[in-house]
Amino acid sequence: MGCGSSFPDRESGQLGRPNSENGGGQDAKNLRVKLVLLGDSGVGKSCIVLRFVRGQFDPTSKVTVGASFLSQTIALQDSTTVKFEIWDTAGQERYAALAPLYYRGASVAVIVYDITSPESFSKAQYWVKELQKHGSPDIVMALVGNKADLHEKREVAVQDGMDYSEKNGMFFIETSAKTADNINELFEVPLIFAFFSDWLQIAMRVLEGVCTDVRRRSGLKHPDPMEYDMGGTTMLGLDGTMLMFDLKLDGNWKLMIDAIQEMQIFLQLV
Amino acid sequence: MASSQSDEPAPEEREIDITTSTEPGSDVLWVRTGSEQEMDLPSSPSSSGYAGEGGGSTSATTGSLIEIEHDEEVEQEQMRIQNQIDEISISDSNTSWIPGKRHQDEDDGSISWRKRKKHFFILSNSGKPIYSRYGDEHKLAGFSATLQAIVSFVENGGDSVKLVRAGKHQVVFLVKGPIYLVCISSTEEPYESLRGQLELIYGQMLVILTKSINKCFEKNPKFDMTPLLGGTDTVFSSLIHSFSWNPATFLHAYTCLPLSYATRQAAGAVLQDTADSGVLFATLMCRHKVISLVGAQKASLHPDDMLLLANFVMSSESFRTSESFSPVCLPRYNPSAFLYAYIHYFDADTYLMLLTTNSDAFYHLKDCRLRIETVLLKSNVLSEVQRSLLDGGMHVEDLPTIPQYRTSHLGQHTLPSDSPESFKEANHDIGGPAGLWHFIYRSIYLDQYVSSEFSSPISTRQQQKKLYRAYQKLFTSMHDKGIGPHRTQFRRDENYVLLCWVTQDFELYAAFDPLADKALAIKTCNRVCQWIKDVENEIFLLGASPFSW
Numbered sequence: 001m002g003c004g005s006s007f008p009d010r011e012s013g014q015l016g017r018p019n020s021e022n023g024g025g026q027d028a029k030n031l032r033v034k035l036v037l038l039g040d041s042g043v044g045k046s047c048i049v050l051r052f053v054r055g056q057f058d059p060t061s062k063v064t065v066g067a068s069f070l071s072q073t074i075a076l077q078d079s080t081t082v083k084f085e086i087w088d089t090a091g092q093e094r095y096a097a098l099a100p101l102y103y104r105g106a107s108v109a110v111i112v113y114d115i116t117s118p119e120s121f122s123k124a125q126y127w128v129k130e131l132q133k134h135g136s137p138d139i140v141m142a143l144v145g146n147k148a149d150l151h152e153k154r155e156v157a158v159q160d161g162m163d164y165s166e167k168n169g170m171f172f173i174e175t176s177a178k179t180a181d182n183i184n185e186l187f188e189v190p191l192i193f194a195f196f197s198d199w200l201q202i203a204m205r206v207l208e209g210v211c212t213d214v215r216r217r218s219g220l221k222h223p224d225p226m227e228y229d230m231g232g233t234t235m236l237g238l239d240g241t242m243l244m245f246d247l248k249l250d251g252n253w254k255l256m257i258d259a260i261q262e263m264q265i266f267l268q269l270v
Numbered sequence: 271m272a273s274s275q276s277d278e279p280a281p282e283e284r285e286i287d288i289t290t291s292t293e294p295g296s297d298v299l300w301v302r303t304g305s306e307q308e309m310d311l312p313s314s315p316s317s318s319g320y321a322g323e324g325g326g327s328t329s330a331t332t333g334s335l336i337e338i339e340h341d342e343e344v345e346q347e348q349m350r351i352q353n354q355i356d357e358i359s360i361s362d363s364n365t366s367w368i369p370g371k372r373h374q375d376e377d378d379g380s381i382s383w384r385k386r387k388k389h390f391f392i393l394s395n396s397g398k399p400i401y402s403r404y405g406d407e408h409k410l411a412g413f414s415a416t417l418q419a420i421v422s423f424v425e426n427g428g429d430s431v432k433l434v435r436a437g438k439h440q441v442v443f444l445v446k447g448p449i450y451l452v453c454i455s456s457t458e459e460p461y462e463s464l465r466g467q468l469e470l471i472y473g474q475m476l477v478i479l480t481k482s483i484n485k486c487f488e489k490n491p492k493f494d495m496t497p498l499l500g501g502t503d504t505v506f507s508s509l510i511h512s513f514s515w516n517p518a519t520f521l522h523a524y525t526c527l528p529l530s531y532a533t534r535q536a537a538g539a540v541l542q543d544t545a546d547s548g549v550l551f552a553t554l555m556c557r558h559k560v561i562s563l564v565g566a567q568k569a570s571l572h573p574d575d576m577l578l579l580a581n582f583v584m585s586s587e588s589f590r591t592s593e594s595f596s597p598v599c600l601p602r603y604n605p606s607a608f609l610y611a612y613i614h615y616f617d618a619d620t621y622l623m624l625l626t627t628n629s630d631a632f633y634h635l636k637d638c639r640l641r642i643e644t645v646l647l648k649s650n651v652l653s654e655v656q657r658s659l660l661d662g663g664m665h666v667e668d669l670p671t672i673p674q675y676r677t678s679h680l681g682q683h684t685l686p687s688d689s690p691e692s693f694k695e696a697n698h699d700i701g702g703p704a705g706l707w708h709f710i711y712r713s714i715y716l717d718q719y720v721s722s723e724f725s726s727p728i729s730t731r732q733q734q735k736k737l738y739r740a741y742q743k744l745f746t747s748m749h750d751k752g753i754g755p756h757r758t759q760f761r762r763d764e765n766y767v768l769l770c771w772v773t774q775d776f777e778l779y780a781a782f783d784p785l786a787d788k789a790l791a792i793k794t795c796n797r798v799c800q801w802i803k804d805v806e807n808e809i810f811l812l813g814a815s816p817f818s819w
Contacts, residue, residue, distance in 0.1 A: 041500060
């Protein structure tokens with residue numbers, strides 16, 4: 001299928017928590033995410049949203065006028081709910097000047113291109129630049145190559161998308177609204193960065209500290225990563241840890257957050 | 271085929287002598303604005319605008335629409351294609367019309383394209399195609415250049431071209447700054463109607479882009495506008511389709527969905543609340559009919575703007591999928607600025623449009639909609655709307671006979687059960703020689719019209735279109751500035767008796783059986799007017815009309 005995903009550059013400082021001004025009434029149990037979809041016309045922005053919100057796919061193309069507003073609430077495993085407020089913008093040129101109307105105050109921007117159309121990939125880069133210049137500095141950006149099911153017609157290599165997004169500190173994923181491939185992941189993963197970036201950054205710092213310590217003590221350049229079951233007792237006497245989670249497993253990343261949290265408490269204790 | 275008509279042995283229709291006269295006999299008619307002085311047009315079209323100037327290499331074929339061909343083989347081929355087209359249009363009439371561009375593969379070289387009865391073009395004053403009803407705009411670059419050449423040729427003479435008549439074709443021009451609009455039609459519609467249609471097409475373009483588009487042409491005369499109209503084919507094709515069924519396109523009035531007075535009041539009251547909270551216009555519509563509408567103080571909504579806005583919303587499928595917020599321009603309100611429209615469909619037919627000047631108002635308008643929705647549900651407005659859709663509006667069979675049986679309800683089927691005799695008598699002189707088939711009543715004061723439901727014998731789409739065209743012609747002749755305004759007109763042909771009656775307060779257009787008696791028809795018209803007066807509470811939006819301010 002050729003769907004790939006990559007993490008953003010951790011040091012880029014692009015990640016931030018959602019704007020408190022628009023995420024009004026944000027409490028730990030009920031989160032609100034304002035998300036905007038941008039990209040050339042015909043790349044499938046509306047199809048992605050309708051697949052996510054209604055589980056439908058309509059192959060007849062309906063041109064979006066202005067912007068459509070949809071919302072979807074998802075429940076996480078720990079009964080936290082996340083309400084997505086999605087602006088699905090029109091890709092037509094005449095609406096380009098009006099885009100700030102919709103991306104202003106958004107915490108996540110999803111920039112979509114069509115993997116069969118290099119023009120749409122250039123247009124996506126235009127949007128990235130536009131957001132870097134005029135968007136909120138805290139906005140989390142995701143680059144999405146849609147129509148991944150049309151791999152025989154592919155004209156934009158996975159690597160190109162990955163390279164570009166890495167350079168710009170964006171999350172990257174290839175999706176297919178038609179087959180529903182990676183659609184839920186698309187909406188879940190930027191969320192991690194939008195809401196849990198604090199945790200991630202702490203985790204990175206902790207890990208770096210631990211690794212440096214291990215390296216110093218062992219004299220090894222690259223200590224062998226060892227897998228352990230996470231738990232207070234197993235961490236005792238540990239020199240290093242490697243955390244892995246599967247983006248495609250529903251809620252899997254939540255476990256990692258728990259692990260980091262646990263680890264931090266543990267490290268504070270010793 | 272060559273474009274230099276005068277060089278060839280000319281059959282009689284070929285004698286396109288371009289004159290500036292307005293004699294009805296001449297094949298080509300140049301109607302001019304402004305000066306009355308004779309224009310020095312060359313007698314040989316080979317040196318005329320489209321062959322000699324801007325037409326360039328494409329002129330060899332593009333001039334052909336104004337020519338009538340007499341080659342037998344070509345004629346046979348055309349007959350065959352015409353038959354095909356007829357077949358297509360007959361089968362079309364039985365299915366519901368689907369918006370969108372057709373015959374994208376055609377261009378001005380295709381015979382089928384040239385045989386189409388009604389073409390619409392939008393082009394820039396540098397000759398760049400912007401929109402064409404049939405065929406791919408890009409393939410029609412040469413043809414557009416020809417049209418541009420005709421316009422600029424006449425403009426160079428300090429004049430402007432309005433109409434070219436060639437055989438059964440009329441070529442109507444409308445110049446709007448850097449935008450040229452052209453209609454080429456063999457439908458025999460009056461010039462005024464076709465021009466009005468071009469005005470509406472221009473208005474529709476403004477709804478999408480505003481007049482600020484002119485600035486792009488000031489900066490760059492060769493500016494290509496087609497990308498800016500990307501994805502709007504359905505908006506234009508649906509508007510052009512409405513030229514053959516929607517009386518609002520020539521009456522310049524809007525129509526309401528029939529509803530009980532109380533129901534419409536309930537809808538109006540909740541809309542008024544939103545208008546008081548900073549919304550410029552709040553409109554609740556069912557398809558192209560108004561349920562209720564209110565405007566903020568001193569703001570007035572022109573019926574043409576309503577037509578164009580409703581067409582824009584209904585022809586854009588995406589509005590049905592979810593609530594939307596989109597820039598729109600109301601050309602009669604302010605052609606140079608965008609307003610912002612919040613659009614939400616309550617069901618497949620009923621939708622709400624809230625217009626504001628504030629681009630940040632989305633969440634406020636969304637809240638307004640939630641409040642409106644609650645009230646509409648509580649007061650059963652939405653279910654009443656669906657019921658009205660099923661019942662339809664005024665049926666000619668229900669025309670009351672005897673004044674004392676008058677009722678304030680629409681139609682006899684809502685009469686109380688103690689007056690069944692009026693129901694029977696209602697059909698007394700419907701059908702037969704005095705039979706009333708259909709009518710349209712336009713209230714001048716309210717800017718609203720009501721049209722009776724189509725019933726036998728005007729039952730097929732083809733017959734309805736024919737009657738629509740007859741009304742259109744009648745309207746034009748009644749409003750002809752040179753002759754009118756007429757008070758009454760009685761016209762009989764093999765299809766109908768048409769009766770039109772214009773007063774200060776209303777205009778009535780009625781179609782009768784072709785054998786209808788004149789005196790009886792007039793009597794029937796009086797009864798129609800009385801009937802409308804009796805039910806005006808239900809068929810019109812009364813009071814608080816933003817038009818009357």
